[in-house]
Amino acid sequence: MSTDLSRAPLSGADWFAVEFDPATREVVMLDQRRLPAEVRYHRYRKPDEVVDAIRDMVVRGAPAIGIAAAYALAMVARDETGDGQMFLVANGTAGRILNATRPTAVNLGWAIARMSRRAGKVYELAPELRYQGMLEEAEAIHREDVASCRRMGEIGAADVPDGAVILTHCNAGALATGGYGTALGVIRSAHAQGKNVRVLADETRPYLQGARLTAWELHQDGIPVEVITDSMAGHFFQTGEIGFVVVGSDRIAANSDVANKIGTYSLAVLANQHEVPFTVAAPWSSVDLRTRSGADIPIEERSRDEVARIGGTTVVADGIPCRHPAFDITPARLVDAIYTERGVVRPKIGERPDVLQGEPFGSR
Numbered sequence: 321m322s323t324d325l326s327r328a329p330l331s332g333a334d335w336f337a338v339e340f341d342p343a344t345r346e347v348v349m350l351d352q353r354r355l356p357a358e359v360r361y362h363r364y365r366k367p368d369e370v371v372d373a374i375r376d377m378v379v380r381g382a383p384a385i386g387i388a389a390a391y392a393l394a395m396v397a398r399d400e401t402g403d404g405q406m407f408l409v410a411n412g413t414a415g416r417i418l419n420a421t422r423p424t425a426v427n428l429g430w431a432i433a434r435m436s437r438r439a440g441k442v443y444e445l446a447p448e449l450r451y452q453g454m455l456e457e458a459e460a461i462h463r464e465d466v467a468s469c470r471r472m473g474e475i476g477a478a479d480v481p482d483g484a485v486i487l488t489h490c491n492a493g494a495l496a497t498g499g500y501g502t503a504l505g506v507i508r509s510a511h512a513q514g515k516n517v518r519v520l521a522d523e524t525r526p527y528l529q530g531a532r533l534t535a536w537e538l539h540q541d542g543i544p545v546e547v548i549t550d551s552m553a554g555h556f557f558q559t560g561e562i563g564f565v566v567v568g569s570d571r572i573a574a575n576s577d578v579a580n581k582i583g584t585y586s587l588a589v590l591a592n593q594h595e596v597p598f599t600v601a602a603p604w605s606s607v608d609l610r611t612r613s614g615a616d617i618p619i620e621e622r623s624r625d626e627v628a629r630i631g632g633t634t635v636v637a638d639g640i641p642c643r644h645p646a647f648d649i650t651p652a653r654l655v656d657a658i659y660t661e662r663g664v665v666r667p668k669i670g671e672r673p674d675v676l677q678g679e680p681f682g683s684r
Contacts, residue, residue, distance in 0.1 A: 331499030381496020492568025
C-alpha cells in the first residue's frame with residue numbers, strides 16, 4: 321500500500337501520514353484529501369511545497385503537521401549552503417511561514433522551536449553536517465511521537481471497559497500522528513489487550529475526517545467500526561449504547577481546557593449529561609502551559625467552501641455565507657481524563673497538566 325521508500329517507515333506501519341526518504345531527500349505524504357477512495361502518496365522536494373501541503377490538508381493532525389514541519393526545516397538546511405548566519409536567517413523565515421499555516425495546533429510551534437534550537441547548535445558546521453544534524457532532530461521528533469502514542473495508548477486502555485462501545489470524533493489515529501495514533505492508540509491498545517470493543521466514528525463535518533479517515537484506519541486493523549453522522553450521537557447516548565468517549569487534542573491549556581476539532585464540545589456535554597466517561601489522548605507536546613485557559617487559544621477559521629461543498633457537490637447556494645470555526649474548546653470540568661505519554665491527568669477532580677511537568681516519559 322505504501323509508496324517505495326529507501327528504508328522502513330519510522331511509523332512502523334505499511335502506510336503512514338508523513339515520512340522522509342533519506343535517499344532522495346524528499347518528504348513523502350499520504351494525500352488524506354483523497355481517502356478512502358484513493359491511496360496516493362506525494363513526494364515533496366521543496367520546503368514551500370510542504371507549507372502548501374500542510375495548509376491544504378494533504379497532511380493534518382497536530383503531531384503529524386509538527387513532524388512535517390520538522391522535515392521541511394531539515395530541507396531548508398539541505399538547500400542553504402551559505403554561511404551559518406545565512407542558514408539561521410533561512411531557518412527562521414521558514415519557521416515563521418510554517419507556524420502560520422495552522423494556528424490552533426501547538427505541536428506545530430513546538431516542533432519548529434525544537435528545530436530552531438538544534439539550528440542554533442549546528443549553524444557553524446559545514447552545510448552537509450548542518451543538514452545531517454537537522455534531519456537527525458526531525459527524525460527524533462518522529463520516533464518519539466510514535467513511542468509516545470504507544471505509551472499513552474497503554475495508559476488510556478486501562479480505563480476502557482471490556483465490551484465498551486467507544487465514540488470518537490475526527491481522526492486522532494496514525495494518519496494524524498507519526499504512527500499508531502492518540503485516541504485511536506487508546507482504542508488499538510484496548511483491542512490488542514483482548515478487550516471486546518466496538519467503535520462509533522462520528523463523520524465529523526465539514527471535512528469528514530471521521531468518515532473518511534478514522535473508519536478507514538480501524539477497518540485496516542480489523543477493529544469493528546460503524547460511522548454515524550454528527551447529529552446521531554445524542555441518540556446513541558440516550559439509548560445507552562455509548563460507554564466511553566476518547567478524542568484527540570490540538571492544544572491543551574494549563575487549566576486542562578481542551579481544543580479539538582469542531583463538534584468535540586457538544587460530545588463532551590452529551591457524555592456528561594449521560595454519565596459516560598469523556599477522555600482525551602494527546603502527546604505532551606500538545607500541552608501548552610503558557611496558555612492559561614481555552615479562552616486564550618486561537619481558533620482557526622477555514623474556508624467557506626469546505627462547508628458549502630462536499631467533494632464536487634454544492635450543498636449551500638453561492639452567495640450564502642457559511643461559518644467555519646475549525647475547532648472548539650471543551651472546558652476542563654467536562655473532561656474525565658487526559659492521557660499523555662507522561663501519565664494521566666483527571667481534570668474533573670481538579671488535576672492540571674503541570675502535575676506531569678517534571679515526570680519522565682511513561683513514569684506514571
